[in-house]
Amino acid sequence: MGCQTIGGAGCTIGPEELDGFLSEQLAGLDVDGRSVALVIPDDTRSCPLPRLLRIVHRSLVGRVRELVCVIALGTHEYMGPARIAEWTTGDPGADLAEAFPGMEIVNHEWRDPSALVRVGRIGDERMAELSGGRLSEGSDVLVNRRVAEADVKLVIGPVLPHEVVGMSGGNKYFIPGVAQEGFISRTHWVGALITSSHIIGAPAVTPVRAMIDEGAAMVPGERYCIAFVVRSHTTELESVSIGTPEDAWHAQARIGARTHVEYVDEPMPTVLSLIPDRYHDIWTAAKGFYKTEPAVAAGGEVIVYAPHITEVSQVHAEIYEIGYHCRDYFVKQWDRFKQVPWGVLAHSTHLRGLGSYDPRTGVEADRVRVSLATGIPREVCESINLGYYDPATIDPGEWAGRDGVTVVPDAGEVLYRLHSGGIDGADGPFPVTSGRPV
Incomplete structure (x- = not known):
């Protein structure tokens, strides 16, 4: 699947256009008879999730052997049944089995070791390369078992400025979204060494994004992503891309970096x-x-x-x-x-x-x-x-x-x-050797 995009900065994607676009793209996805894991944000993100999830569910259920939807909590608190119902349907009293028949919706249980599986390891030297010399200690990469064991993984999530990675979305829904705390902490600490002020809003492949992409590439099976930009302070979609997590994120990061910065x-x-x-x-x-x-x-x-x-x-x-x-x-x-x-x-x-x-x-x-x-x-x-x-x-x-x-x-x-691009009273970007490599 090549990356396909509709909309753009300042656009408004109507319900029929969105439905037609996603339905057509998902019809071409090779999922028949296979297991599929959807990876979605938790309710700390702002997006019209019920609208998107209904389209994806309708396009996949009946075709796939198994369909599970995993909430990418990272290390956030677990969501209770009413919060999950409201987040995914708009109604806290909704019966999820009726709203999404044939699909289970679960938290990423990051505290439970049995819910995680090791998919690979980033060694010391490679970690130093990815982090630009800020971190020289390797890490195992563990992710949610339900996600890892699915044949196909499909991320559904927004892209906007983020304090740790630069721009959120894409593979970030795998790491930290459905990952183990150890590797999550390493990515966040590299972001801290760079500092939030200097990395936030960068639509490039930052050192943290490079670490995330490397870990996500170890997740077995096929990975796809519906990445999108939501107009600020609304639930209206400006732009939507579907493709690999890397390509869909790249297309939307450039847009989000324009529309979500004042x-x-x-x-x-x-x-x-x-x-x-x-x-x-x-x-x-x-x-x-x-x-x-x-x-x-x-x-x-x-x-x-x-x-x-x-x-x-x-x-x-x-x-x-x-x-x-x-x-x-x-x-x-x-x-x-x-x-x-x-x-x-x-x-x-x-x-x-x-x-x-x-x-x-x-x-x-x-x-x-x-x-x-x-x-x-x-x-x-x-x-x-x-x-x-x-x-x-x-x-x-x-x-x-x-x-x-x-x-x-x-x-x-x-x-x-x-407008000047600088930060008042700051010395400017920190060098690679800033902070203490560990």
């Missing part, structure tokens, strides 16, 4: 990021910081406004112990922190942003301030090195009228950058 003329002194309900903890809501940091003024502040959030992480308790710090805080004290899961270290640096650390004085200097206006108590915020606001004292409408304040609705969707 450029500003001057650095923003204060940002109030309004976090939507689809983010359930700070681990996921941190996207409201990631996607504004590159355009925030040095010495400025980002306030993550999410009264509905009461937990820092529903899964990764280690973040309460280490708190949030810049990259060099960990790199320059590596022996102290190397036993902490590297994915947790990476998340910590991504939310704290650019900064420096002097091990002689113990002084950490962060480029911007980060504060939470959530249901998380002040003492917890301060213990993890973040500022605190009582959300009851913040009226987003009133704040929008203040000088120097930018209120970002539906934060986490659009990446903000300066």
Whole structure:
């Protein structure tokens, strides 16, 4: 199957056009009598999944021997039955057996070793090559057993700026989506060494993308992908590609890098990021910081406004112990922190942003301030090195009228950058040798 695309930047793909395109492409897919695993995002992503899933289900059921749909959680919390029903059908009370007869929908059970299977290994030297010298420790590649054992794998997922890999989508739904935590942590730590500010929104094959592609290529069977770009803050599709995960991602990454980036003329002194309900903890809501940091003024502040959030992480308790710090805080004290899961270290640096650390004085200097206006108590915020606001004292409408304040609705969707292309107060791109290879 060659890569086929409809739509483009600024386009709107109507329901009939989408149905006709996908139905025709899937009719030509060699799936008759074979087992098929669909790999879909969890509900922290914004996309019209029910619309897409109905078309794919109708096009495959009755032709395939077995059809399973695996939710690519990475290391996010497992989704319960009502959340799965709402995410895949739009109705939390829906009966999935009636909505999608002949198809099972399951979580990627990343905590269960028996649910994973080893598909290969990336050796030390190859890992160093892929990571640009940032990481010299190899890793086994383990993925979800249901996905690995299916004859055909079909990813269905959006492409948009991402803090770890550059642009999400494609093979990222295999790794970290349905992978084992060990290799996930390695990819995230390489992204942290590069820093979120410098990798986010890059539509190229970044070192992290290279690691992901290498691991995904070890997954047996045929791999395909329906990659797409959703118009920001809507459920309308601008563009859709179907082909190999590499080709479909490449076609959509170029579009997403144009339509999901907003450029500003001057650095923003204060940002109030309004976090939507689809983010359930700070681990996921941190996207409201990631996607504004590159355009925030040095010495400025980002306030993550999410009264509905009461937990820092529903899964990764280690973040309460280490708190949030810049990259060099960990790199320059590596022996102290190397036993902490590297994915947790990476998340910590991504939310704290650019900064420096002097091990002689113990002084950490962060480029911007980060504060939470959530249901998380002040003492917890301060213990993890973040500022605190009582959300009851913040009226987003009133704040929008203040000088120097930018209120970002539906934060986490659009990446903000300066027209100049630089980052205010930063030294520029970090060299390959930046950070400590491990």
